[in-house]
Amino acid sequence: MSKPLRVAAVVVTYNRLALLRQCLQALTNQTVTLAAIWVIDNASTDGTGEAVRAMPLSHLVYRNTGRNLGGAGGFAYGTREAAAAGYDALWLMDDDTIPENGALEMLLRADENLQGNYGWLSSRALAPDGSDQPMNRQRVTPYRDIGSYEGAEIPAVMASFVSLFLPTASVRKYGLPIAEFFIWSDDWEYTRRISRKMSCYVAPASRVIHAMQNPGTVNIATDVPARWERYHYFYRNDVVLYRREGLRGWLWLLAKDMWHTLQVLRDSRGHRWMRIRTIWKGFAAGVRFAPEIKYLR
Structure with a gap:
């Protein structure tokens, strides 16, 4: 009989204490006990640090990054620290992820079925109403x-990164998420980096609720105005991701950005040229952007 895997959950959080509490409660309710729960706090200002330190959980590890590194920086930090601590696998998620009680058990069952021969496993992400979250649909x-x-x-x-199960061996072999992405496409890039070399899988029986505040696909033409400025990262980071796919990747990028531009022109909410500049300045920045892939020491 094989030795049970020692799994550490890695939760990245920033100023969402109420959601973080739900996430941590769901992790403690799992039918399989986690070896540890790592909370990576991007320097929250809502009392997260004090609240987490006061939680009566002996296997909880709290780390404050010291400043807001964005989701990408938080996952790079957490993956590095938890992998270096020697667990067999990491279970990555945002603070608004609420796993069903058997989510980890189903991931471990998939691991057993595949005899450990995979790069990563991913859960099925649902909205609070039970429908599939469009932003978290995996790609074939x-x-x-x-x-x-x-x-x-x-x-x-x-x-x-909404419930990604990652053998530590994959981290050691393929490196860490790119912290410099700050937000968006860091998970797509990382999982695609691994899937180019190893088979990877969705385990649909493992289910989580993704209680995100802004559900839907990432698109400056359809998103709320409060989020428009951050879209520079999305259009920049996608260039790094898709240029690795060769000519087809470049064509995909151009087609997507042109389609988003047309959608902006048809949107009645204004600031059209600002949004169009964001798209194409992000694209141009991505052509020049060459972030380094870092590895565990």
Whole structure:
């Protein structure tokens, strides 16, 4: 009989204490006990640090990054620290992820079915109303979302950091998420980096609720105005991701950004030229952007 895997959950948080409490409660309710729960706090100012330190959980590890590194920086930090601590696998998620009680057990069952021969596993992410979260649909190619969740383990090439199960061996071999992305596309890039070399899978029986505040696909033409400025990162980071796919990747980038531009022109909420500049300045920045992939020492 194989030795049980020592799994550490890695939760990245920033100023969402109420959601973080729900996430941590769900992690403690798992049918399989975690070896540790790491909370990576991007320097929250809402009392997160004090609240987490006061929680009566002996296996909880709290780390404050000292400043807001963005989701990408938080996951790079947490993956590095937890992997270096020697766990067999990491379970990555945002603070608004609420796993069902059997989510980890189903990931471990998939690990057993696959005999450990995979780069990563990803859970099925649902909205609070039970529908699938569109932003978290895994991709079966870099250009096409998963069609259905029928089956035990479904091959995929991209997944989000909303419940990603990652053997530490994958981290050691393929490196860390790119912290310099700050937000957006860090999970797509990281999971695609691994899936180019190893088979990776969705485990649909493992289910989580993603209680995100702004559900939907990432698109400056359809998102709320309060988030428009941050879209520079999205259009920049996507260039790094898709240029690695060769000519087809470049064509995909151009088609997507042109489509978003047309959608902005048709949107009645104004600030059209600001949004269009964001798209194409981000694209131009991505052409010059060459972030280094860092590895565990």
